[in-house]
Structure formats: structure tokens, C-alpha cells
Amino acid sequence: MKNIRTKLNKENGATALDIATGALIFMLFTSVIFTLYLQIYKQSSLIKIHQDAMGYMIQICEDIDLQDYEVTEDLETYKNQIISQINLPQNRYTLTLQQEKYIDSHPDANDIVKKIIVNIKYTFDDEERDIEIAKIKVKE
Secondary structure, eight states, X not given: OHHHHHHHXXXXXXXXXXXXXXXXXXXXXXXXXXXXXXXXXXXHHHHHHHXXXXXXXXXXXXXXXXXXXXGGGSHHHHHHHHHHHHTOOTTTEEEXXXXXXXXXXXXXXXXXXXXXXXXXXXXXXXXXXXXXXXXXXXXX
């Protein structure tokens, strides 16, 4: 019985190996949690920026539908007008508008139907991304 008590008295407290093992496990667990949190934060930020860009894209497409056919002839003036109208943050998003023929086979088709390509570019995590939609405008 005395041998067991002596053995128990000698093992009171933690050794340096126990502390190092616990610290290592804690650091691994913390780094895994931090990495997961960072990835979730990046993805949610990307989704928010993309969602905002899509909202601006929808507003632009709706405005193109409301405009007269001739208003969209001068795309640079129209672009400046739409940027100020929807309060597009130019430090985050870049808007480009292009006009193309809707039908190449018929020479007069451009006089009544045209295709307006709306493109919004943004940069996230040093990577350029863009959204592009082609909108058909018909002369009424």
C-alpha cells in the first residue's frame, strides 16, 4: 500500500511534454477554425459583391427597356447618365456598354432591332470578374 501512495505522490502536476502536447493540439484546432472562418468570410463577401453587381445589372436592363430607341444610340452619354442615376460605385465596378447588330444577314435589321451588351466588371481577391448580359432593343 505504501508503494502505491508513493507512486501517486510523485505524479502530481503536468510535465512539460503534457503542456507541449496540449498547446500543439490547441494550435492545430485554432488554425483549422481560423482557416474555415476566413474561407467562409471570403465566400460571403464575394456573394455580396456579386449580388450587388447583379442588382445594378437588373436596374440597367430595366432602364434600357424604358428608354426610347434613339436614346441608346449614343452609348457613352447614356452610360454616364445611367451611372449617376443608379449611383454605381465607380471605384468598385466598371460599366461598359456596346452595341451590335442583332441580325447580320439582313442589312436593314439594324434600323429596327439592336443588341446592347451590358458588362459590369469588378475585382475581388486580386481576380477580375465580370457579368455580361445582352439586351435586345426594338424600335417602336
